[in-house]
Amino acid sequence: MAITATDPIKILFAILLPPLGVFLEVGLKGHFWLNILLTILGFIPGIIHALYVILKH
16 A cells, blocks of 8 residues: 555545545546445545545555
8 A cells, every 4th residue: 555646635635525535546436436425424424435445545
């Protein structure tokens, strides 16, 4: 798990708008759609999932 130069930007987007941070990391795959659902159900779960996806990939 190497940290890249764009990770701080993705993390900022993950906090402000979680689906955008996930989209920048994985594109329109399953994690993106799951994050949209989590963000609709509750903003905090969306943020947690977005940070997990960004730091994991």
